[in-house]
Amino acid sequence: MTSQTVARRAPSGGGVTRWTMRGVALTYLFFLLLLPVGVILYQTFKHGLTPVWHALTTSAAEHAFLVTGEVAALAVILNTVFGVAAAILLVRHRFPGRRLLDAVIDLPIAVSPVVVGLALILVYGSNATAGGWLVRHGFPIIFSLPGMVIATTFVALPLVVRAVMPVLEEIGDEQEQAAATLGANALQRFVRITLPSIRGALAYGVVLALARSLGEFGAVAVVSGRIVGKTQTVTIYVQQEYQNFDQTGAYAAATALVIVAVVSLIVSRFLRPRGGNK
Amino acid sequence: MSALPSDAAVLAAPPVRRGRTWSRPAFGPALTGGLVVVYLSVIVLIPLGFVVAKSTTGGWSAFWASVHTPDAWSALELTVGLSLVVALVNLVMGTLIAWVLVRDKVPGRQLFDTVIDLPFALPTIVAGLTLLLLYGVQSPIGLNLAYARTGVLVALLFVTLPFVVRTVQPVLLELDRDMEEAAASLGAGPLTIFRRIVLPTIAPAMAAGTALAFARALSEFGSTVLISGNVPRQTQVAAVNIFGQIQSDNVHGAAAVSTVLLVVALIVLVLLNVIQRWVARRD
Incomplete structure (x- = not known):
């Protein structure tokens, strides 16, 4: 009995080791994560809610929230459609170049947001062939909404695909084949069988993509031109207000983004696929 | 027993359905694949390619x-x-x-x-x-x-x-x-x-x-x-x-x-x- 207790306790280390490890880990998390977030919440709300409300309802701030919402919504829609299509393609079909396609989808994770912005300027800027043609035909990409949507789409690209793929792999396609033999067409099979079974994972991926899109800064900062009241997003608003010494405005908008992040974190925790323990 | 009707349906169905399930996937994935590749190219690959190309102009x-x-x-x-x-x-x-x-x-x-x-x-x-x-x-x-x-x-x-x-x-x-x-x-x-x-x-x-x-x-x-x-x-x-x-x-x-x-x-x-x-x- 005693030897068993000893044996069971031994792997997690003795009392001193355990307390040291616990202390070091929690201290690190406290000073790196909890304290900074606590301090910004304190700074924002130390004079109550009224100044925060005023800071968030200036026309520049309101417009920034509108632009961010618009850009994020479009980027998420694009990435959701693409994400589901790419996931189905990669899981259910074997074709030459499949491995390469799989690898390319992860590329945006490793690319600096600033490089994303530069890349889009080089292709779609008014000095480039494609970009110049688009500008002459009244469809400018850089320094306007389409460029910001493409930049945001780029950085959030892998999230939906990677959320949906494991679930698609797990469910297999027996049900779909059965439905096909019973005469269901591709659309019916997708809407009635595939979609319901990937619903949870898809929602999880969409929340992650939305959080990422709402928070994008570097890529959008490069392609937007950061025009106040026009192409200024909330993250750019935070930076510019801070640099213009409007700390109240910067902290209020930053806190709004912190709240959005925390909410999406909690929602994604509930949605995260848990089954299978993989 | 209860499985019989559906078994029968499956056995009866293939000759007709087969053709459809074959032609569909052959067209569907090719189209999806094409769109996925175009999407990735327009948003990721071509722009990144331009960055590398730009850096090498001038040797x-x-x-x-x-x-x-x-x-x-x-x-x-x-x-x-x-x-x-x-x-x-x-x-x-x-x-x-x-x-x-x-x-x-x-x-x-x-x-x-x-x-x-x-x-x-x-x-x-x-x-x-x-x-x-x-x-x-x-x-x-x-x-x-x-x-x-x-x-x-x-x-x-x-x-x-x-x-x-x-x-x-x-x-x-x-x-x-x-x-x-x-x-x-x-x-x-x-x-x-x-x-x-x-x-x-x-x-x-x-x-x-x-x-x-x-x-x-x-x-x-x-x-x-x-x-x-x-x-x-x-x-x-x-x-x-x-x-x-x-x-x-x-x-x-x-x-x-x-x-x-x-x-x-x-x-x-x-x-x-x-x-x-x-x-x-x-x-």
Whole structure:
């Protein structure tokens, strides 16, 4: 009995080791994560809610929230459609170049947001062939909404695909084949069988993509031109207000983004696929 | 019995349905595949290709000259150096945090477990502002790291925190403790058990998480912008340097530094892929 207790306790280390490890880990998390977030919440709300409300309802701030919402919504829609299509393609079909396609989808994770912005300027800027043609035909990409949507789409690209793929792999396609033999067409099979079974994972991926899109800064900062009241997003608003010494405005908008992040974190925790323990 | 009707239906159906199920997938996936490739090309591949192409206009010597300006070169050196430190700290702290979360039933574990992901959800500029507030000029705890390399390091540690924790944690959760208990009953000390039993199992996950943290630190921009103060040759990291060059219309220089970052990140990802495939084969 005693030897068993000893044996069971031994792997997690003795009392001193355990307390040291616990202390070091929690201290690190406290000073790196909890304290900074606590301090910004304190700074924002130390004079109550009224100044925060005023800071968030200036026309520049309101417009920034509108632009961010618009850009994020479009980027998420694009990435959701693409994400589901790419996931189905990669899981259910074997074709030459499949491995390469799989690898390319992860590329945006490793690319600096600033490089994303530069890349889009080089292709779609008014000095480039494609970009110049688009500008002459009244469809400018850089320094306007389409460029910001493409930049945001780029950085959030892998999230939906990677959320949906494991679930698609797990469910297999027996049900779909059965439905096909019973005469269901591709659309019916997708809407009635595939979609319901990937619903949870898809929602999880969409929340992650939305959080990422709402928070994008570097890529959008490069392609937007950061025009106040026009192409200024909330993250750019935070930076510019801070640099213009409007700390109240910067902290209020930053806190709004912190709240959005925390909410999406909690929602994604509930949605995260848990089954299978993989 | 009840299965019979549907069996009959399946048996009766194939001759008619077969043709349809064959023709559909042959057309459907080709179309989907085409659209997926076009989408990836327009948004990711062609733009990145343009960056590499731009950096090589003027040949190798022009590329080298752009990369080797004092500002760009020290930004790259600083970025790679800081990213290595970040990778190392994450390797140790990330594994430790994962261990404490899984093995040590800390009170408030649920809270910490949720909070770990915050750096992924928080916009980078907000992360930077937050850290600057705590570790800046007006630091309430009297620790001023603004406009210093340590400040940039803290920002990078913040944004990379979840990588190692989240790759190691699931492996630790699945780890069968029978072997550790057997080793302990045979007289092995905690350190030996960790080194001989736990470490070999979690090492690939540790490596994967560390590689991702390194790649992320290399490319980080938003969180370092405010806290670094953007001092060339002092605190300016590569991404901030690229941003400055774009602003001053030096597109070739920006593309050259970007290409270096892309190549290093690509090498890391390929290595990671090799590790993962090696582990998959070993299992």
